Amino acid sequence: MDRLxxxxxxxxxxxxxxTNQALAERVGLSPSACLKRxxxxxxxxxxxxxxxxLAPEALGTSLHMxxxxxxxxDDRALYRxxxxxxxxxxxxxxxxxxxxxxxxxxxxxxxxxxxYDRFCESVLYAGGGMxxxxxxxxxxxxxFETRLPLSG
Amino acid sequence: MDRLxxxxxxxxxxxxxxTNQALAERVGLSPSACLKRxxxxxxxxxxxxxxxxLAPEALGTSLHMxxxxxxxxDDRALYRxxxxxxxxxxxxxxxxxxxxxxxxxxxxxxxxxxxYDRFCESVLYAGGGMxxxxxxxxxxxxxFETRLPLSG
DNA sequence: CGTGAAATATGTATCGT
DNA sequence: ACGATACATATTTCACG
Numbered sequence: 001m002d003r004l005x006x007x008x009x010x011x012x013x014x015x016x017x018x019t020n021q022a023l024a025e026r027v028g029l030s031p032s033a034c035l036k037r038x039x040x041x042x043x044x045x046x047x048x049x050x051x052x053x054l055a056p057e058a059l060g061t062s063l064h065m066x067x068x069x070x071x072x073x074d075d076r077a078l079y080r081x082x083x084x085x086x087x088x089x090x091x092x093x094x095x096x097x098x099x100x101x102x103x104x105x106x107x108x109x110x111x112x113x114x115x116y117d118r119f120c121e122s123v124l125y126a127g128g129g130m131x132x133x134x135x136x137x138x139x140x141x142x143x144f145e146t147r148l149p150l151s152g
Numbered sequence: 153m154d155r156l157x158x159x160x161x162x163x164x165x166x167x168x169x170x171t172n173q174a175l176a177e178r179v180g181l182s183p184s185a186c187l188k189r190x191x192x193x194x195x196x197x198x199x200x201x202x203x204x205x206l207a208p209e210a211l212g213t214s215l216h217m218x219x220x221x222x223x224x225x226d227d228r229a230l231y232r233x234x235x236x237x238x239x240x241x242x243x244x245x246x247x248x249x250x251x252x253x254x255x256x257x258x259x260x261x262x263x264x265x266x267x268y269d270r271f272c273e274s275v276l277y278a279g280g281g282m283x284x285x286x287x288x289x290x291x292x293x294x295x296f297e298t299r300l301p302l303s304g
Numbered sequence: 305c306g307t308g309a310a311a312t313a314t315g316t317a318t319c320g321t
Numbered sequence: 322a323c324g325a326t327a328c329a330t331a332t333t334t335c336a337c338g
Contacts, residue, residue: 100289
């Protein structure tokens, strides 16, 4: 991963709808050379996928919650089942397994409190491994950036 | 936003690299009709942008932190300045303004503890409005999904 | 890595429902 | 207002230097 790859990644992280031609011009390559690099980055898994980012308000899914979960015991099977439910639940958009008093932090996106309730039932209370949880209701999502800082 | 729009959004949220032709076929429209809808969805701001999702491990930016921030006072100017620093900091990938004891929850993505330290200096301690913060270190990011549930 | 030509895709105009 | 067809333009993609 040289300087050119990093420039390509920087651009695609900002705007994946760039044509290969436009991308090539911005990074200073011919279209064919640029395409080869993009394909290599995809094959290597550096570029995982390209997605459309939608406006939560336009979809009526603009209630975001931060949920801190404490599990009943540090039990491998318990954790595994919990992660499985998290992965299967579309309302849970993110799940971080953390160290300290809290075991998991989830980001949950729902249309309303009813949707949040359904999440609690289907993910938190189901299965029985959860000990306690705390919900931080987001009044506003000030920043949501999929772009990661590039070290190079 | 009818059923066809929702199908288009569903597809593009999964894979924005679909050609318009392939998309049209999947949702059951002619390419031109499909293109019109996609453009309308972009113009209306339903589709905000298209981005490439990169693998954090491949970039060396795989240390994720959940940071809970409590501000010194509920002061408009203080909050505004804090949000400004958050928006300017590339390490802060997300910022939720929440209700309760905690005022902000941040997701911070850095290469290592040194990077986290720099974030603390440039965002948390700078400006002086922060009262306390708690860091939850992510041992593992079990889920990271940009896709929002579509109600339709 | 770049060039150029063939294969694909996008975008537009027009017509039909 | 919305979708389909067909045509013109632009882009992707690949063999070759």
